Amino acid sequence: MAKAKTARKLADTEARAHLRSARTSPQKARLVLDMIRGKHVEKALAELTFSRKKAAYDVKNLLESAISNAENNHDLNVDELFVKEAYADKSFVIKRWRARARGRAAKIMKPRSHITLVVAEKQQPKPKAKTKATGKEQA
DSSP, rough: OOOOOOOOOSSEEEEEEEEESSSOOHHHHHHHHHHHHTTTTHHHHHHHHHHTTTHHHHHHHHHHHHHHHHTTTTTTOGGGEEEEEEEEEEEEEEEEEEOOOOGGGEEEEEEEEEEEEEEEEOOOOOOOOOOOOOBBOOO
């Protein structure tokens, strides 16, 4: 017997993409994510394309994946998508050492991060209904 299907965690107008164990620290990834959070996806892609930060390459590929997920899996309109959420969480840290003077060793920490992007469709504001008698807008 199959396991019951779990409910979708996102709204119907949202799509998500994850990047696990990206070879950058969460702090550096957050600098790039702060640039694109809340922006239209076309503008965000343009900023990531011309950014000089190393993490921008990974985030750009992740954003393209989230857009593709929205279009193919959830039937969302690509022209109305914006970056709703963008965050980086800490992953494992690879620990290495380097030989130093007088027989000592120095730690080399190679942090990794999990990056998540959520894109959503912008909702068009509903027009306000007018009353018949006065013709004024109703709140």
